[in-house]
Amino acid sequence: MDPSGEQFQIEGSGYRAVVTESGGALRLLEHRGRPLVDGFAQHEMSSGGRGQLLMPWPNRIRDGVHEFGGRRHQLALSDPGTRTASHGLARWAQWTAVDQQADSVTLTYRVMAQTGYPWTLDLRVTYSVSPAGLRVTQSATNRSSEPAPYASGAHPYLCVGTGIDHLELTLPATRRVLTDDRLLPTGEEEVAGTAHDFRTPRTIGSTSFNDAFGDLERDDTGTATVVLRDPASGDGVALWVDTAHGWIQLFSADEVPDKARRSLAVEPMTAPADAFNSGAGLVILAPAGQDGARVSATWGVKEMRNST
Numbered sequence: 001m002d003p004s005g006e007q008f009q010i011e012g013s014g015y016r017a018v019v020t021e022s023g024g025a026l027r028l029l030e031h032r033g034r035p036l037v038d039g040f041a042q043h044e045m046s047s048g049g050r051g052q053l054l055m056p057w058p059n060r061i062r063d064g065v066h067e068f069g070g071r072r073h074q075l076a077l078s079d080p081g082t083r084t085a086s087h088g089l090a091r092w093a094q095w096t097a098v099d100q101q102a103d104s105v106t107l108t109y110r111v112m113a114q115t116g117y118p119w120t121l122d123l124r125v126t127y128s129v130s131p132a133g134l135r136v137t138q139s140a141t142n143r144s145s146e147p148a149p150y151a152s153g154a155h156p157y158l159c160v161g162t163g164i165d166h167l168e169l170t171l172p173a174t175r176r177v178l179t180d181d182r183l184l185p186t187g188e189e190e191v192a193g194t195a196h197d198f199r200t201p202r203t204i205g206s207t208s209f210n211d212a213f214g215d216l217e218r219d220d221t222g223t224a225t226v227v228l229r230d231p232a233s234g235d236g237v238a239l240w241v242d243t244a245h246g247w248i249q250l251f252s253a254d255e256v257p258d259k260a261r262r263s264l265a266v267e268p269m270t271a272p273a274d275a276f277n278s279g280a281g282l283v284i285l286a287p288a289g290q291d292g293a294r295v296s297a298t299w300g301v302k303e304m305r306n307s308t
Contacts, residue, residue: 003045005094012103015129015303018042024095024107024125026051026156029134031303036134036237038157038263048256049155049265052091055123056111056140058153059212059249059273060084062184064116066276068149075116082182085116087155090123104128110143119148121285133302141294142285150283151271152297153249158237159263160230164204164252167236169264170227171198173213173248177272183210185273201229209250209264212272216241216248224248226266229304236304241268244297246281268299 005021018028018039025046029037040050064075064085075085095107106126113120124139142148160167176196178187191197195207199217216224222243229236241248249272251265271281286292 002042004040004042006097007042008097008100008105008107010101010103010105010127010129012129013131015134017127017129017134019105019107019127020046020051021095021097022046023052023091023093024109025053025091026127026134026136026154029156029301031133034235034303035159036301036303038159046091048157048253048259049087049091050157052087052155053123053125053138054087054153054155054267054269055090055138056117056121056149057088057151057276058267058269058271060086060183061276062182062274066149068276069146073116073118082184084182084184087153089114089117095125103130113144119144119146121148121150133300135298135300137296137298139294139296140285141288143288145287147287148285149276150285150295151269151275151281153267153269153271154299155265155267156239156301157263157265158226158228158239158301160228160236162262164228164261164264165206166230166232167204167264168201168227168229168231169198169204170201170225170229171213171248171250172217172224172226173215174199174217175213175215177212177214177247179211179273183273185212185278188214201227203231204264207252208254209252212247212249212269214247214272216246218243227304228264228266234306237301238304239266239268239299239301241299242297244270244295245299246270247272268297270297
């Protein structure tokens with residue numbers, strides 16, 4: 001068996017995507033043969049979070065500790081280097097396909113109550129392709145008798161060829177989350193006048209990213225869109241998020257051997273790092289069977305050509 005388990009392929013309108021049993025991850029996305037995400041091979045495990053779903057929280061929780069409902073909870077430190085609990089509980093889990101069509105697939109995974117997260121959630125993700133590109137909807141339903149804290153994210157790496165330094169980036173965000181050496185939030189700053197202001201498209205150059213951005217500028221539908229484009233050809237790729245996503249994390253992987261600056265992780269997130277402690281963007285799921293026990297968030301990726 002492949003390390004990422006069963007492979008679920010969907011196709012339509014020139015798009016082809018492959019989703020894996022392990023983590024419900026987006027392993028491959030291309031349009032008419034051109035890669036739009038820098039994923040991983042079928043014989044490999046995901047590395048650097050490539051394509052993985054980050055549920056029931058994205059990014060890091062300080063010391064793996066959080067308090068909720070008057071109780072202190074200790075999660076496993078899944079990122080020993082920063083002494084944090086990182087990227088949720090579902091990224092290596094076995095997800096089950098419950099519906100597959102030629103152009104869509106839906107997978108589910110039940111997070112059982114456990115040390116540090118004593119709530120049971122039913123997680124669900126639907127991937128679909130259409131002329132508008134790839135659409136991904138991540139959902140959670142609380143099956144516990146008590147309220148549960150929740151947030152979600154995903155970890156695709158966007159690519160336009162190989163390398164990012166020569167690409168133009170459009171990032172419609174007015175604020176950046178500042179972090180310490182453990183990548184935990186210490187505050188926020190306005191991007192205006194800084195090296196991280198990409199509200200107007202410009203070349204990435206040597207700019208390094210491992211940052212969350214918020215206060216997103218949106219269109220009339222509430223959609224915020226990040227664009228990577230090759231100025232020479234005009235071709236590019238865009239990732240969009242709905243109003244449930246208040247933050248986008250960018251990661252250029254500068255310190256990752258063999259993958260540094262090869263592509264740019266553009267991570268849709270409903271909450272920033274350490275939201276279980278700060279409360280920023282945190283959703284409180286109501287007990288099972290009540291209004292508010294379920295929440296969903298949608299994002300997508302599409303090809304850009306020339307001026308499109």
